[in-house]
Amino acid sequence: xxxxxxxxxxxxxxxxxxxxxxxxxxxxxxxxxxxxxxxxxxxxxxxxxxxxxxxxxxxxxxxxxxxxxxxxxxxxxxxxxxxxxxxxxxxxxxxxxxxxxxxxxxxxxxxxxxxxxxxxxxxxxxxxxxxxxxxxxxxxxxxxxxxxxxxxxxxxxxxxxxxxxxxxxxxxxxxxxxxxxxxxxxxxxxxxxxxxxxxxxxxxxxxxxxxxxxxxxxxxxxxxxxxxxxxxxxxxxxxxxxxxxxxxxxxxxxxxxxxxxxxxxxxxxxxxxxxxxxxxxxxxxxxxxxxxxxxxxxxx
Amino acid sequence: xxxxxxxxxxxxxxxxxxxxxxxxxxxxxxxxxxxxxxxxxxxxxxxxxxxxxxxxxxxxxxxxxxxxxxxxxxxxxxxxxxxxxxxxxxxxxxxxxxxxxxxxxxxxxxxxxxxxxxxxxxxxxxxxxxxxxxxxxxxxxxxxxxxxxxxxxxxxxxxxxxxxxxxxxxxxxxxxxxxxxxxxxxxxxxxxxxxxxxxxxxxxxxxxxxxxxxxxxxxxxxxxxxxxxxxxxxxxxxxxxxxxxxxxxxxxxxxxxxxxxxxxxxxxxxxxxxxxxxxxxxxxxxxxxxxxxxxxxxxxxxxxxxxxxxxxxxxxxxxxxxxxxxxxxxxxxxxxxxxxxxxxxxxxxx
Numbered sequence: 001x002x003x004x005x006x007x008x009x010x011x012x013x014x015x016x017x018x019x020x021x022x023x024x025x026x027x028x029x030x031x032x033x034x035x036x037x038x039x040x041x042x043x044x045x046x047x048x049x050x051x052x053x054x055x056x057x058x059x060x061x062x063x064x065x066x067x068x069x070x071x072x073x074x075x076x077x078x079x080x081x082x083x084x085x086x087x088x089x090x091x092x093x094x095x096x097x098x099x100x101x102x103x104x105x106x107x108x109x110x111x112x113x114x115x116x117x118x119x120x121x122x123x124x125x126x127x128x129x130x131x132x133x134x135x136x137x138x139x140x141x142x143x144x145x146x147x148x149x150x151x152x153x154x155x156x157x158x159x160x161x162x163x164x165x166x167x168x169x170x171x172x173x174x175x176x177x178x179x180x181x182x183x184x185x186x187x188x189x190x191x192x193x194x195x196x197x198x199x200x201x202x203x204x205x206x207x208x209x210x211x212x213x214x215x216x217x218x219x220x221x222x223x224x225x226x227x228x229x230x231x232x233x234x235x236x237x238x239x240x241x242x243x244x245x246x247x248x249x250x251x252x253x254x255x256x257x258x259x260x261x262x263x264x265x266x267x268x269x270x271x272x273x274x275x276x277x278x279x280x281x282x283x284x285x286x287x288x289x290x291x292x293x294x295x296x297x298x299x300x
Numbered sequence: 301x302x303x304x305x306x307x308x309x310x311x312x313x314x315x316x317x318x319x320x321x322x323x324x325x326x327x328x329x330x331x332x333x334x335x336x337x338x339x340x341x342x343x344x345x346x347x348x349x350x351x352x353x354x355x356x357x358x359x360x361x362x363x364x365x366x367x368x369x370x371x372x373x374x375x376x377x378x379x380x381x382x383x384x385x386x387x388x389x390x391x392x393x394x395x396x397x398x399x400x401x402x403x404x405x406x407x408x409x410x411x412x413x414x415x416x417x418x419x420x421x422x423x424x425x426x427x428x429x430x431x432x433x434x435x436x437x438x439x440x441x442x443x444x445x446x447x448x449x450x451x452x453x454x455x456x457x458x459x460x461x462x463x464x465x466x467x468x469x470x471x472x473x474x475x476x477x478x479x480x481x482x483x484x485x486x487x488x489x490x491x492x493x494x495x496x497x498x499x500x501x502x503x504x505x506x507x508x509x510x511x512x513x514x515x516x517x518x519x520x521x522x523x524x525x526x527x528x529x530x531x532x533x534x535x536x537x538x539x540x541x542x543x544x545x546x547x548x549x550x551x552x553x554x555x556x557x558x559x560x561x562x563x564x565x566x567x568x569x570x571x572x573x574x575x576x577x578x579x580x581x582x583x584x585x586x587x588x589x590x591x592x593x594x595x596x597x598x599x600x601x602x603x604x605x606x607x608x609x610x611x612x613x614x615x616x617x618x619x620x621x622x623x624x625x626x627x628x629x630x631x632x633x634x635x636x637x638x639x640x641x642x643x644x645x646x647x648x649x650x
Contacts, residue, residue, distance in 0.1 A: 139330030272458030
């Protein structure tokens with residue numbers, strides 16, 4: 001096909017062609033990694049299921065039906081059984097995917113942005129600005145993440161928005177480190193000097209010319225971190241500090257099923273499987289992406 | 301790094317130590333500052349929480365003064381730091397007990413769990429990582445990788461529930477939640493002198509082997525699960541460090557000399573793998589202190605994690621923040637320890 005020949009052209013005519021060509025080669029390498037592809041399929045499936053949850057789900061996620069409570073998996077109409085309020089577990093997991101996805105999306109936008117700003121400012125200005133900002137970063141890195149998130153939610157009050165805020169506030173330091181390292185490598189480049197000679201201010205240089213250079217490494221890091229975000233969000237939900245009933249957040253569903261663990265095992269088991277599969281998907285993809293994009297491991 | 305003329309090697313080492321201590325002090329101060337700020341923006345009035353709602357205006361004012369809440373914020377912070385340095389982390393609203401006292405009672409339980417889990421993680425993770433590194437691309441390598449990634453992806457509280465269901469509920473192989481069977485709980489209280497607060501050590505010292513065995517049956521499941529999580533991390537890092545070393549020229553030399561392969565791997569390469577691996581193990585130990593928060597809730601383990609989460613449920617902020625400070629300090633100290641060990645093992649870092 002013409003487009004593939006264009007992508008594989010060893011003498012790219014433009015910058016864009018070169019970059020897309022590289023991306024294509026990366027994709028070819030990723031495609032050879034079956035585990036990474038499995039991860040991609042899982043995430044793709046999650047997106048589809050979450051998007052079409054209202055059409056796919058056989059029941060209402062919130063409406064209670066006490067006659068049908070605690071039905072085992074395989075009951076006609078309830079593939080994964082029902083919970084203590086007679087709600088279909090499969091339906092609730094499908095709707096829960098939407099909550100998980102929105103938490104991931106919100107954290108994936110806010111935390112890296114905060115980290116990018118702090119890291120680039122720190123690296124660009126250097127000196128005491130760098131010293132102060134990096135010390136703050138170190139302090140946040142010194143806090144165990146889950147515990148800091150717990151303390152923050154305790155202050156802000158339980159709820160899904162506050163859980164997102166707490167996770168984002170604990171997730172930014174690694175991005176700041178990455179962004180600072182990238183900034184240090186480009187800070188003294190000629191193109192930056194050229195932009196500054198044209199009269200661009202610091203904000204413009206950082207926002208328009210340094211941040212884009214940091215994006216690729218930060219994005220890889222984000223993919224790798226998403227599984228951790230899912231687990232922390234589920235942990236907060238499990239402790240009753242994240243999403244509140246009757247929302248069908250997966251961690252919350254596990255904690256509701258805990259009471260029935262020994263007699264009705266499926267109530268706690270099924271949502272946990274969902275968490276496990278999705279975070280495994282992100283881990284598999286992130287792992288493969290790192291192999292593809294990290295030049296140190298590319299030769300192996 | 302140092303362009304100065306040959307000075308005594310001790311001078312450089314002291315300088316390094318000074319810098320490390322300064323950064324430690326700054327980090328700890330920052331830790332206290334963050335906790336202080338979190339504690340001050342709480343919507344709960346600490347005075348009302350102590351005196352109750354029926355207190356008179358005068359009582360409220362008196363308590364406010366006693367707590368130093370009428371001072372400007374920066375002075376309050378200084379008082380807070382001063383108290384913390386003297387070991388006063390505040391008083392729990394729920395129990396009226398000093399936080400430090402409760403925390404130091406809970407800490408050994410967490411430490412015992414995390415230590416055993418780390419031992420399991422190292423014993424399983426290092427050989428698995430080496431196996432994967434020596435046969436890259438083999439079935440064994442893929443299995444180690446997949447098992448590791450699964451460990452990364454598992455919600456630890458869910459794994460705990462499944463473990464309880466399977467090994468306690470269905471198979472009956474292990475003891476259930478708690479540190480001992482109910483029958484032993486009282487006996488432990490009266491018959492065993494708490495020396496370390498760690499149940500395995502104390503019962504062994506007292507010669508109560510029946511209790512020791514019972515304690516193991518309760519400890520093995522949570523420690524095994526946390527050990528699996530730490531194994532996932534350790535095996536992965538061991539693999540990548542070992543791969544890196546096996547590509548070096550001194551390995552080729554050793555092989556060409558006809559040295560047996562086990563010696564090449566476990567003696568020559570391992571010596572160099574050990575250096576970064578120590579940092580990894582210390583880090584995973586630190587994460588276990590944190591990871592135990594959810595595990596302890598599941599297994600009714602009376603450790604630091606349970607203390608913090610129980611306090612959270614009743615809005616006992618001094619207890620939550622005190623516990624947070626203690627975990628944070630343990631975290632920082634473990635990092636420092638790994639840094640010092642690193643200097644000790646790697647001659648280049650001296």
